[in-house]
Amino acid sequence: MRAYPIRTRYIKRGENFIPIVLEAIRKSNIRLEDGDVIILSEKMVSTAEGNFIDEEQFKPSILAYLCYYWSKYIWGYLLGKIFLKEEKIKSLRKMPKRESLKHKQMIIETLGLRYALKPYAEGGVDLTNVPLTYANPLPKEPKKWAEMLYHEIKREFNVNVLVMIADTDATYKVLNFYVTALPYAIDGIISGLGFFGFLLGKIAEKLKIGGFIGGTPLAIAGEMRYGIKELARMAYIADRVQNNIKNVNELLERYNTYVITEDILEKMEHTPIVIIKVREEWKRE
Structure with a gap:
């Protein structure tokens, strides 16, 4: 499995990200193939929805x-x-x-x-990649956006990929169940538990009856070829290769402020798209 982060410019509030994603994939010179997984940051999708709270x-x-x-x-x-x-x-x-x-x-x-x-x-609310005093909750309609992008990629590149919108927050295995602290996730992951989902996962780690397995897939579109554990691992890998600020203290260290501006966002490198080549082996450069 190998992951390729794809750069885009900063996608502004209310802006349609789908043509920007298609153009970024074309410019990357990465050849899409059947079975590839394209993972989108939930922040980009929610920003495109204009889903901000001051x-x-x-x-x-x-x-x-x-x-x-x-x-x-x-x-x-x-x-x-x-x-x-x-x-x-x-x-x-x-x-x-x-x-x-x-x-x-x-x-x-x-x-x-x-x-x-x-x-x-x-609750998956993001504070670090949005301007001023705004917060960016999870997307309102992730399934809709995943399906739209899936069909556009199929039409544009003539391939059958899996599109996933994912959050960095954890999915845990607890005995034979999968849980997350987020308000929602794909079918097969118990969601809506908030703090109690987080605590269950941490206790499962300590008791060695489960624990962290990766990020959380929020929505998918395309042929389902992978299990929950594989999808969560891909979501985690995507987060690791993306060049995003992870928390407010990292923001303070980089820019000497807890409040980010659109000027800072436009200067930052953004990689909200990750292409996962499942059958391609990772090799150290």
Whole structure:
């Protein structure tokens, strides 16, 4: 299996990404073949939908404060030592108070408390690749966009690929079940659990009855040739090769700000498309 990240320019809010994806694939000089998997970042799809929420309008409640302290101190100093890697622990300890309180309140009001209790990446809402004080929730209609792109690729390149829209948030195996903390996922993955899906996955890792298997496929279109475990692994690989800012602390380190602007976004390199050649062996350059 080998993954090829495909560059595009910054796709703006409300802009149709499908012709941009087709043009980027043509310019990449990668020959598409039957059975290839094309993975799209959920951020690009949601941005194209214009699916933004301005967090500045939210006034933190007592619950937002509780969720903030729960994430920063309980997970950052206690539970994190049991369940999280050191990098995540350090990131939680650096949570900016003002921005985090507004973010937690937005999650409480739009998704619910069970998502706000998750210490990070609550409900798949993205903060790092969107302008100003906006947040970017998951796409509203991922299946529709996946099917549209699948048919356009089939028409344009005369190949039968699998199109997947995926999120970086984890899918876990728990005994014989697959779970995610996200609000939705493809059939076969139990979703909508929020924090409890995250906790189940972490406990399964500790008890060695399952654990992390990859990212989360949100929607697919095309001939289903792969199982949940393979799709989740592809989603994880796609995330690893994409050149995206992963969290707000990385944003601070690169640009000395927690608030990104469209100017910064337009200067950044974007690779929201990844082509997976399933039958092609990865070789070190």
